[in-house]
Amino acid sequence: MRILDTTFGHSGAAAARDESSAREPLTRGSIIARLERLPTNAMQVRARILIGLATFFDGFDVIAIATTLPILIQKWQLTPWEIGFLIASGSVGQLFGAFLFPWLAERHGRVRAIAWSSGIIGVTSIACGFAPSFAVFAALRVIQGFGLGGELPVAATYINEVSRAHGRGRFVLLYEVVFPIGLLASNALGAWIVPRFGWQVMYFIGGMPLVLFFLLRKLVPESPRWLAERERLADADAAVHAFERTAKGPLPPVTNAAEFDAMAKRHPKRRVKDLFGPAYLKRTLAVAMLWMTCGFIQYGLSTWLPTIYRSIYHAPLQLALNLAVAASVLGVVGSLTCALLVDKVGRKPIINVSFLLCAVSLALAGVCHAMSVYVVATFCALALGLLASGFITAYVYTPELYPTSIRAMGCGVGGAWLKVAAIFAPTIVSKTMIGGHLDVAFYILAAVPFLAAIAVHFLGIETKGKVLEQLEA
Template identity: 80%
Template sequence: MRTIGNTIAEQGGASVSGTVTKGSIIARIERLPANAMQVRARILIGAATFFDGFDVITIAATLPLLIQKWGLTPGQVGFLIASGSIGQLIGAFLFPSLAERYGRVRAIAWSSGIIGLTSIACGFAPTFAVFVALRIVQGLGLGGELPVAATYINEITRAHGRGRFVLLYEIVFPIGLLASNALGAWIVPRFGWEAMYFIGGVPLVLFFLLRVLVPESPRWLGERERMADADRALNAFEASVKGPLPPVKDVAEFEAMVHRHPKRRMADLFGRAYIKRTVAVALLWMTCGVIQYGLSTWLPTIYKTVYHAPLQLALNLAVAASVLGVLGSLTCALIVDKVGRKPVINLSFVLCAVSLVLAGVFHTQSVYVVATFCALALGFMACGFITAYVYTPELYPTSIRAFGCGLGGAWLKIAAIFAPALVGKTLVGGNLDMAFYLLAAVPVLAAVAVHFLGIETKGKVLEQLEA
C-alpha cells in the first residue's frame, strides 16, 4: 500500500537518485492520471467556490426585502450592491499576493473563513450602515478566493484534458449562483432574508479543513525552491492513484522549458512580454463583471418594480436565468478542449450581446419576453465567464500566475462597482432599453480583444505558454 511519505523512486520518480527539480515536478504532474486526491481537492476547494457564488448573488434574492426594510433609494441600492465589489476589488489583489507568498491553499482557507464569518454577521446586521460595512469585509474573501482557487486547480492538472478538468470544477460557481437564487426564491418569502446569510456561513468550516486535507501546489512549492515539500505534495497525489503509475517522461525537456524563460515579477504583467494578454484578460473579466453585477443582481428588482411582477415570480424568473447559466457552463466544459478557449469565449460573448440587444428591442413586451432574453444573455455570458477561469491562469507563469488571475478578478470588481449604478440610473430615467444596449456593447468589445490579443492555450503544458 502506498503512503504519503513514499519516495520518488518508489513512485517511479523523475530520476534514479530521487533528486527533485522543477522539471521533474512538471514531469510527475504531467504523468498523473485522475486520482482520489485531485477529486478531494476539487470537492473541498469547489465547496469554497460554490459558496463564493452563493454569497455573491445572495444580495439579489434578499434585495427586495432589504429595500423595504430600510426604505432604500435607488442610489443606496446601487451603493449596497457595489459595496461588496469594493471589498472584492481589494481582495482580488490581497489574496493572490498572499498566495504567491504563503501558498495557494492557505490563501483559499483564509478567504473562506472571512466569507463564512461575515455572512453570518450579515444576518444579524441591525442597520443599513452595518450591513454595508460587513458586505465590504466579506468582499475581501469573495474577491480573493476565486482567482487563487482557479490558479491552484490549474497547477495540479496536466495539460491533457485540463480545460475539461478545470471547468467541471469551476461549474460549481454558477451552481452556487443557481442555488442562491433557487433557495432564495423558497427561503426568503418563508423565513426572511436573514436565513440566506446564515446558510452562507458554511465556508467558515473550510478554514479549518483545507490546510489539513489538501496538499499545497507542487508547482508553487518548486517555484519557491521548497523541493522536499513539493515532493511530499506530489506523493500525496501519486499515492491516491489506483493501479501502477505511468513512467515519468521528458524530464530533460521540461527542465529546459523551465530554464528557458526568466523568473517573472508582477511588473511583467504590464511589460512587453505580457501586455497584450493582460489587456485581453482585463476586457474579458470586465465583461463578466458588467453583465453579472449590472444585470443579474438587478433582475429580481427589475421584474418587480418595472414589470410589477409579484416577488415570488420575480425570484423564480431569476432562478430560470441561473439554470441557463449552469447549462451554458456545462456545455462549455465539455467542448473547450476540443474547440479551444478563444472560439468559446468569442462566440458566447457575441451571442450574449445579441440577446441583450433583443431584450432592449422588446423591453415593452411582457416580463416573460424580457426574462427570456435576459436568461439567454446570462447563459451565453456564463460560457465565457467560466472559460476565463481556465484561460487566465494559462496565460501567466507560476511566479505571477495567482496575481495575474487576481488582476483579472480586480477588473471584474471594478466593473461591478460601476455597472449597478449605471443600471440604477437608467431605471430612474425609465430608459431600460438603453441599459440593455449599453450592456450589449461590452461583450462585443471583449470578443474583439480576445480574438486579436489573446493566444490559444488548449492542450499545452503551462510552462510551454510562457512568453
C-alpha cells in the same frame, strides 16, 4: 512556512523523497513531469470537491443580495443611491481582495490563501444575518468582499496547477461549474426561503465556508508547481506523492523531466510588473476585457433582475424570484456545455461566440423592453446563459496565460477588473432604469461583451492542449 511538513507528516515526505530519488534527481522539471503523467486520481477529486465547496459558496454569497434586496429595500426604506451602493459595496471589498489574496498565495501558498478567504466569507456572512441597520450591513458586505474577491482567482490558479495539459480544460471547468451552481442555488433557495423564513436565513447558510478554514489545509496538499517554483523541492516532492499514491494502477515512467528543466532555464522568473510589460501586455489587455465583461453583466444585470421584474413590470415577488432562477439554470447549462467542448473547440472560440451571442440577446432585450416580462426575461436568461459559457472559460484561460511565479497575481488582476466593473455597473443600470430608459441600459450592457469578443480575438492566444510551462512568453 512549511505547510506540507505539518499536513502530511515528516515520514510521508521522507518516503516520497526516497521513492523519488530512486527514479531520478529531484528538480523542478521532474516535479512538472510527474504531474503531467498523472491520471485523474482520488486526491485531485478531493481537492476539486473541497475547493469547489469554497467556490460554490463564493457564488452563493455573491448573488445572495439579489434575492434579499427587494426585502431590504422595504425594510430600511432605501433610496436609489443606497440600493446602488449596497450592491456595489461587496465589490469594493472584492476589488481589494483580488489583490490581497493572490499576493498571499504567491508568498504563503495557494491552499492557505483559499482557507483564509473562506474563513472571512463565512464569518461575515453570518454577521450579515444579524446586521441591525443598512450601514452595518453595507460595512459587513465590504469586509466579506475581501474573501469573495480573493477566493476565486486563487482557487482557479490551484486547480490549473494540479492538472495536466491533456484534458485540463474539462477538468478545471467541471470544478468551476460549481460557481454558477452556487449562483443557481442562491437564487433557487432564496426564492423559496426568503418569502417563508426571512432574508437572514440566506446569510446564515452562506456562513458554511467557515468550516473550510479549519479543514482545508489538513486535507489538501499545496500546489507542487508553486512549491517547486519556490525551490522547496522536498515539499513539492511530498505534494506530488500525495497525488501519486491515490492514482489507480502503476504510473508510467517519467521521461521528459530534462525537457521541462530546459524550459525553466529558458524563461526568467517573472515579477508582477511583467504583467504590464512587453511579454504579457497583450494577454493582460485581453484578460482585462474578458473579466470586465463578466463583472459588468453579472452585477449590472443578475443582481438587478428580481428588482427590475418587480419594479418595472410589477411582477409579484415570487414570480420575480422564479424568473431569476430560470436565468441561473441557463447559466449552469451554458457552463456544463462549455466544460464538455473547451478541450475540443479551444478557449478563444468559446469565449468569442458566447460573448457575441450574449450581446445579441441583450440587444434584443432592449428592442423588446416594452413587451411582457416573460419576453424580456427570456432574452435576459439567454444572455446570462451565454455569458456563463465565456465567464467560466475565463477561469481556465487566465491561469494558462501566465507563468507560475505570477499566475495567482495575473488571475487577481483579472478579478480586480471584474470588481471595478461590478462597482460601476449597478449604478449605470440604476440611473438608466429610474430615468425610464431600460432599453438604453440593455444596449449599454450589450456593447460590453461585443467589445470583449473583439479584444480576445485579436490580443489573446490559444492555449488548448499545452503544458503550462510551454505557454510562458
